[in-house]
Amino acid sequence: MHDGRIMYPTMQTKRKVSVTVEAALLDEIDRCAGSLSRSTIFEQALMSWLRQQRQADLDQATERYYRSLGKIEQAENDEWAALGDETVRERWTES
Numbered sequence: 312m313h314d315g316r317i318m319y320p321t322m323q324t325k326r327k328v329s330v331t332v333e334a335a336l337l338d339e340i341d342r343c344a345g346s347l348s349r350s351t352i353f354e355q356a357l358m359s360w361l362r363q364q365r366q367a368d369l370d371q372a373t374e375r376y377y378r379s380l381g382k383i384e385q386a387e388n389d390e391w392a393a394l395g396d397e398t399v400r401e402r403w404t405e406s
């Protein structure tokens with residue numbers, strides 16, 4: 312990872328790891344994998360998990376921000392949200 316982006320690894324940047332997985336889970340993965348290798352499936356699963364973690368972190372930071380707003384800031388935010396809702400409704404009815 313570099314600058315918050317997921318870098319797609321080359322063989323030079325990959326590391327070999329060993330994992331222990333329930334036999335039934337691995338059998339199901341093998342059954343569904345088609346032409347994908349186990350390594351590819353595990354990489355995709357790890358990237359998906361990492362994206363979910365980053366999204367959860369962003370969601371928590373967003374919630375902390377909105378909870379930290381004072382009354383005046385909350386009112387201003389509500390006004391902007393209402394304006395955005397109104398704009399979307401107008402554009403939606405134009406279509």
